[in-house]
Each structure stands twice: as structure tokens, then as C-alpha cells.
Amino acid sequence: MAQGHDLAIQARGMIKTFGTTRAVAGIDLDVPRGMIFAILGPNGAGKTTLLRMLATLLRPDGGEARVMGRDLRADPDGVREVISMTGQFASLDEDLTGRENLRLLARLWGFRGLAARDRADSLLAAFDLSDAGDKQVKDYSGGMRRRLDIAASLVVTPGVLFLDEPTTGLDPTARAGVWSLIKGLAQGGVTILLTTQYLEEADQLAGRIAVIDHGRKIAEGTSRELKRQAGSGMLRVTPALGSELDRAAAVLGRALGAAVHRSAEGADLSVPVADAVEANWALSALVEEGIEIGDFRMGQPSLEEVFFALTGRPGAQAGEAQA
Amino acid sequence: MTDMTLGPIARPARGGPLAVERPPRPSALSNALVFGWRAVLKFRHVPEQLFDLVMTPIMFTLLFTFVFGGALAGSPGEYLQFFLPGILVQTVIFNSVYSGVGLCTDLQKGLFDRFRSLPIWSLAPFAGLMVGDLLRHGIAGGIILAIGLLLGYRPEAGLPGVLGAFLLLFAVGFGVGWVFLVIGLLVRTPMTVMTFGFTFIFPLVFASNIMVDPGTMPGWLEAFVRANPVSHVTTALRGLLSGTATAGQVGLALIAPAVLTLLLAPVVLALYRKK
Numbered sequence: 001m002a003q004g005h006d007l008a009i010q011a012r013g014m015i016k017t018f019g020t021t022r023a024v025a026g027i028d029l030d031v032p033r034g035m036i037f038a039i040l041g042p043n044g045a046g047k048t049t050l051l052r053m054l055a056t057l058l059r060p061d062g063g064e065a066r067v068m069g070r071d072l073r074a075d076p077d078g079v080r081e082v083i084s085m086t087g088q089f090a091s092l093d094e095d096l097t098g099r100e101n102l103r104l105l106a107r108l109w110g111f112r113g114l115a116a117r118d119r120a121d122s123l124l125a126a127f128d129l130s131d132a133g134d135k136q137v138k139d140y141s142g143g144m145r146r147r148l149d150i151a152a153s154l155v156v157t158p159g160v161l162f163l164d165e166p167t168t169g170l171d172p173t174a175r176a177g178v179w180s181l182i183k184g185l186a187q188g189g190v191t192i193l194l195t196t197q198y199l200e201e202a203d204q205l206a207g208r209i210a211v212i213d214h215g216r217k218i219a220e221g222t223s224r225e226l227k228r229q230a231g232s233g234m235l236r237v238t239p240a241l242g243s244e245l246d247r248a249a250a251v252l253g254r255a256l257g258a259a260v261h262r263s264a265e266g267a268d269l270s271v272p273v274a275d276a277v278e279a280n281w282a283l284s285a286l287v288e289e290g291i292e293i294g295d296f297r298m299g300q301p302s303l304e305e306v307f308f309a310l311t312g313r314p315g316a317q318a319g320e321a322q323a
Numbered sequence: 324m325t326d327m328t329l330g331p332i333a334r335p336a337r338g339g340p341l342a343v344e345r346p347p348r349p350s351a352l353s354n355a356l357v358f359g360w361r362a363v364l365k366f367r368h369v370p371e372q373l374f375d376l377v378m379t380p381i382m383f384t385l386l387f388t389f390v391f392g393g394a395l396a397g398s399p400g401e402y403l404q405f406f407l408p409g410i411l412v413q414t415v416i417f418n419s420v421y422s423g424v425g426l427c428t429d430l431q432k433g434l435f436d437r438f439r440s441l442p443i444w445s446l447a448p449f450a451g452l453m454v455g456d457l458l459r460h461g462i463a464g465g466i467i468l469a470i471g472l473l474l475g476y477r478p479e480a481g482l483p484g485v486l487g488a489f490l491l492l493f494a495v496g497f498g499v500g501w502v503f504l505v506i507g508l509l510v511r512t513p514m515t516v517m518t519f520g521f522t523f524i525f526p527l528v529f530a531s532n533i534m535v536d537p538g539t540m541p542g543w544l545e546a547f548v549r550a551n552p553v554s555h556v557t558t559a560l561r562g563l564l565s566g567t568a569t570a571g572q573v574g575l576a577l578i579a580p581a582v583l584t585l586l587l588a589p590v591v592l593a594l595y596r597k598k
Contacts, residue, residue: 055440056440057436057439057440080440080441080442081442083440084440085436085440087433087436087437089432089433091432091433091434092432092434093361093365093434094432095365095369096368100364104360104361107349107353107360108349108357108438108443108447109345109346109349109441110347110348110349110353111346112346115346152437156343156345156346157342157343
């Protein structure tokens with residue numbers, strides 16, 4: 001494991017309770033410097049609460065954390081000097097123009113007059129927003145808002161950038177744009193901690209992934225390691241007739257004694273198998289039941305299947321991003 | 324789509340084109356001034372809000388002066404002389420709802436999350452709200468006074484009286500503003516701040532001496548009106564504008580704003596820090 005000083009974030013036993021609900025119920029997190037680290041989980045898993053605690057916006061009820069070596073409890077202002085937070089909803093002043101939003105933040109960081117104007121201009125140029133710089137933010141598209149929002153988090157280069165569901169609600173093109181932006185930032189040396197409910201997003205971006213459910217971390221590792229946890233291989237079967245999906249799932253489950261996962265699109269079934277012999281056994285069981293197989297293949301599990309294996313529930317889909 | 328071509332720009336850290344030397348941390352005063360600047364910018368971008376600020380008071384002024392004025396005071400001109408200071412008080416009290424609405428909007432939009440994750444003076448955003456209030460009260464009060472002057476209102480105390488009157492109005496707006504900041508921190512939507520606000524304000528403003536002398540009211544109501552802080556403010560304002568104000572009147576008028584500030588400012592700060 002990495003040494004303390006190599007870690008951008010080191011959190012132990014983080015707890016947050018709202019009323020009687022334990023939103024975060026004791027989470028440890030080690031995020032190495034310069035890495036994109038994803039917190040993956042369904043809605044209400046506690047991802048945002050964990051992020052808000054680490055970004056000094058919520059006081060933890062238990063646990064301790066250091067961000068870039070600064071203690072979250074003892075020195076929250078010190079933490080604020082080395083982080084930037086981009087919340088789930090674009091946190092911009094809609095009445096002001098993009099340029100004014102950036103100038104406002106630049107002045108709050110200590111840039112004066114002309115320097116603040118220059119800083120805003122170079123951020124606008126860098127994020128391809130120069131032409132829209134004098135438009136009010138309320139007239140921006142979703143993708144433009146997100147870019148301005150991220151630009152606003154880079155007025156000074158942070159040590160750690162927190163991104164709460166950076167692509168929720170974006171169309172596929174805008175999403176791809178934000179992804180390449182995040183990758184570029186990490187290449188520049190910024191540590192990024194992002195939350196997502198999209199398995200595809202975590203798989204695409206993150207060096208490490210922590211899977212969170214009901215306020216607890218249920219798994220952590222690289223995408224490859226997590227996939228290995230779900231079993232050595234997956235057998236994917238597409239019945240020729242969509243109407244036989246339920247029956248085929250029951251037969252596979254009985255034959256292998258394992259949970260059968262139905263894909264997001266609803267056309268395939270996947271089930272973990274130890275080896276080709278087991279796969280063969282499962283396919284024969286289908287044939288014996290008179291279920292015609294349209295297609296089958298063996299492969300590594302997807303993150304979605306991993307999530308299913310870990311939680312017993314299907315993960316959220318990347319939705320339109322799969323298009 | 325070329326719209327999303329981000330290319331080499333996305334390398335802001337060390338050595339990248341976006342790298343920048345961190346300026347020294349600014350002072351609390353500098354932070355506060357930035358929020359004041361934001362309030363001015365908002366005013367420039369949303370001139371429509373001026374309409375919301377002065378429409379009701381203008382209608383009230385015209386309606387009461389010309390429709391009821393003759394019956395209430397003998398002539399519209401004489402009534403205007405009585406009513407105009409009152410409508411200034413009403414305008415400022417009604418318009419002090421806006422900083423609560425603005426605070427609630429910022430909280431709802433997540434803007435305060437960004438501000439609070441910055442290493443700035445934690446109360447600086449409130450400075451912006453206060454500047455916004457000053458602008459609103461100054462501009463709305465100025466417009467109402469100008470219309471009054473056009474219609475024939477004459478402040479006998481002249482310019483010093485007008486200046487004194489506006490200082491009192493700012494103090495009242497500042498005090499009442501805390502009520503709406505508390506509501507703005509407690510409720511979820513800006514609309515609710517408005518609704519709550521007016522439920523609280525309407526009875527206080529109407530059961531006062533703003534529109535009529537309470538002498539003709541039933542005893543119990545007259546007692547309420549005479550004790551109503553809004554009446555004290557209106558009496559003091561009439562005095563300041565006509566040059567007859569006593570220190571006692573102004574002192575009485577300032578009690579309510581002072582008490583509201585002392586009681587509610589700590590509540591606002593506690594709620595804000597807890598959020």
C-alpha cells in the first residue's frame with residue numbers, strides 16, 4: 001500500500017448520519033496522488049455525502065481524513081486551499097456571464113483587477129467558451145455549463161479535484177468531451193476523485209474504483225481486479241426468442257447454481273462459469289429444455305456484472321452513453 | 324461535434340498552458356467586496372427586477388392619492404404629504420424579502436457549496452446580500468420619492484431630511500432582512516420564502532399608521548397599531564422628512580431593527596454554518 005505522503009486522500013472510518021439513516025457508515029479510502037479514483041454506486045449509496053465530507057462541506061460524525069496531507073478536522077481551511085469541488089448541479093451564477101463567473105472566482109482566489117480578467121479569459125479559451133464568454137450562463141447548453149463549471153474549479157490548479165457525477169444528464173457527445181477533459185487533467189498531475197453511477201464511466205476513466213452500497217465500501221480495486229472478483233469468466237447467452245428469456249434464465253440458474261444476470265438491454269443473460277466444461281454443461285441444459293440459442297460467448301465480466309455479483313442488484317446503466 | 328473538442332487544453336496542471344502562479348490569499352475585506360461586486364453585476368443583468376421592486380408601491384401611491392386621498396385627508400395633495408413617507412417604509416419592508424430569496428436560490432443551485440469549498444472568509448457572501456439590499460432600497464426609494472415629487476410631494480426638511488430618512492430606511496431594511504435570511508436558510512424553494520414572508524409582513528404593514536391615522540380605528544386595533552414597530556418607523560420617517568423628528572421618535576423606530584439584528588444574526592450564522 002502507498003505511504004501516507006504519497007496519498008492525496010487518506011480517510012479512515014468516515015461516518016455521516018442523517019437522522020436515523022447512516023448515509024456513510026464507516027468508509028476507508030486511500031487515493032494515491034495523480035490518480036483518477038472513482039466512487040461507484042447506485043443512487044443513495046452515500047457517494048455524494050462522502051465527497052461532501054472530504055470537500056469540507058459536511059462535518060463528519062466520525063472518522064478522520066487527510067487531504068494532501070492536511071487534516072480535515074483540524075485544518076479545513078487548509079484543505080480548502082488545495083481542493084476544488086464541482087458539485088452535481090452546475091454551481092454557477094446563472095444571471096452572470098461565463099466570463100463574470102470566472103472573474104468572480106478569480107478575484108476570490110486573490111487575482112486582482114486585470115489579472116482576474118486575464119485568468120478568466122485564458123480559462124474561457126482553454127475550455128472553448130471564448131465566444132460564449134459574454135452570454136449569461138442561463139443561455140448555456142448542458143455541455144457548456146459543465147465545461148464552465150469545471151473551468152471554475154481550475155481557477156487555481158487544485159491538488160485534488162472532486163467531481164460529483166460529472167456527466168449525469170449530458171448527451172453522449174458532451175459526455176465524451178468531459179471524459180477527455182478529466183483524463184487530460186489527470187495527465188497534468190491533478191488527483192481526481194469522482195463519483196458516478198455509470199459503470200462504463202468508472203471503467204473508462206478510473207485507475208481505481210471503490211464500489212459503495214448502503215454507505216459501505218463493498219469492493220475496491222482496479223477495473224480488472226473487480227472483474228476478477230465476479231468470477232474467472234462469464235458465459236453470455238442470447239436465446240433466439242426473446243420470449244424464452246425467463247425460462248432460459250431459470251434453466252441456467254438451476255444448471256450452475258449461480259445467480260443469472262440479465263443485461264441492461266434485456267436481450268442477453270450472463271452467468272459466471274469456472275471453465276469451458278461448465279459452460280458446455282450449461283449450454284447442453286438449455287438445448288435439452290428445447291431452448292434455441294441465438295448466440296453465446298465466453299468473456300470477462302463487465303463492471304455491470306461485477307456490480308450485480310457484489311450487490312445482488314443490477315447497476316445503473318450508462319444509458320444514452322452506450323449509443 | 325466540434326463544440327466539445329477539448330484537445331490539448333485539458334492539461335492545466337504544472338507546466339500546462341493553464342498553469343498559473345497562485346496569488347497570495349486575499350483579505351476578508353477583499354472577499355466581501357467581490358460579493359458586493361457580484362450584487363452590482365446581478366442588478367445590471369436583471370434590470371427587470373426593478374419593475375418588481377417599484378410596481379406595487381407606484382400603484383399604491385397613485386391609487387391611494389387619487390382615489391382615497393380626497394376622502395381621507397381632504398385633498399389628494401394633502402394625503403400625498405401624509406402617505407409618501409409611509410409608502411417608502413412599506414416599499415423597503417416588502418423589498419427586504421429579496422435577499423432571503425437570493426440566498427435560498429444560491430443554496431438551491433449549489434452556488435454556496437462552491438463558495439464554501441473556497442478558502443475565503445466564510446461570511447463574505449453576506450456582504451454581497453447587504454450590498455444588494457442597499458442598492459434595492461436606494462433605487463426603489465429614490466424612484467418612489469421622485470414620483471412623489473412629480474405629484475407634488477414636498478419634504479419640508481429638504482436634502483438633509485431626505486438623507487436622514489434614507490439612512491433610517493436602510494437600517495429598517497437591514498433589520499427586516501434578517502427575518503428573510505432565516506426563512507431563506509430554512510425553506511427549500513425561493514417561492515416559499517416569498518409566501519412565508521408576505522404572510523408575516525402583510526398584517527404588520529397594513530395594521531400600521533402607513534395609510535391612515537389610527538384614531539378612527541376600534542380601540543383594540545388602535546392599541547395594536549400604536550404599538551406596531553412599523554408605525555414607529557413611519558412616524559419617525561414623517562418627522563425626518565418634514566423636519567419635526569425628535570430623537571425619541573427615531574430611537575423608537577430603531578428599536579425593532581436593532582432587536583431583529585441582535586436576535587436573528589446569530590441564528591442566521593448558526594444555520595449557515597450548519598448547512
